[in-house]
Amino acid sequence: MSSIRRRPDLPSEGVPSITQAPEPLTDDMARRQKRYLVQMGIRIICFAAAVLTWGTIPMWASLLLIVAAVVLPYSAVLIANAGRERRDSDGTFMTPREIGPGSGTPRGLGSPDQPDGHQ
Numbered sequence: 001m002s003s004i005r006r007r008p009d010l011p012s013e014g015v016p017s018i019t020q021a022p023e024p025l026t027d028d029m030a031r032r033q034k035r036y037l038v039q040m041g042i043r044i045i046c047f048a049a050a051v052l053t054w055g056t057i058p059m060w061a062s063l064l065l066i067v068a069a070v071v072l073p074y075s076a077v078l079i080a081n082a083g084r085e086r087r088d089s090d091g092t093f094m095t096p097r098e099i100g101p102g103s104g105t106p107r108g109l110g111s112p113d114q115p116d117g118h119q
Contacts, residue, residue: 032080039076043069 050065 032082036076036080039072039079043072043076046072 046065047069050062050069053065054062
């Protein structure tokens with residue numbers, strides 16, 4: 001017989017499942033780094049192809065390769081810095097509360113009959 005008893009005041013639906021856990025940070029960073037390096041490899045290939053084929057292919061194709069080599073670093077950095085995926089939530093981090101009337105006497109720098117603040 002198990003000595004662990006479930007407390008009745010704890011909700012059972014609040015317990016997270018291991019299948020709902022986010023991807024580990026190291027795996028996320030490794031995936032983003034790999035994607036960045038692949039994009040930078042494509043950039044080097046585009047630039048080298050533009051230089052090596054400058055006079056042999058039409059000018060518009062060489063210019064297209066150069067434009068790709070210039071634009072790829074910007075898009076690669078944007079994709080790499082996108083970070084971890086956010087969870088689908090309603091965006092509410094706190095539950096709103098209504099502040100009611102206070103209890104006790106108001107305290108401040110002084111009472112109205114003592115303007116200098118000394119009692």
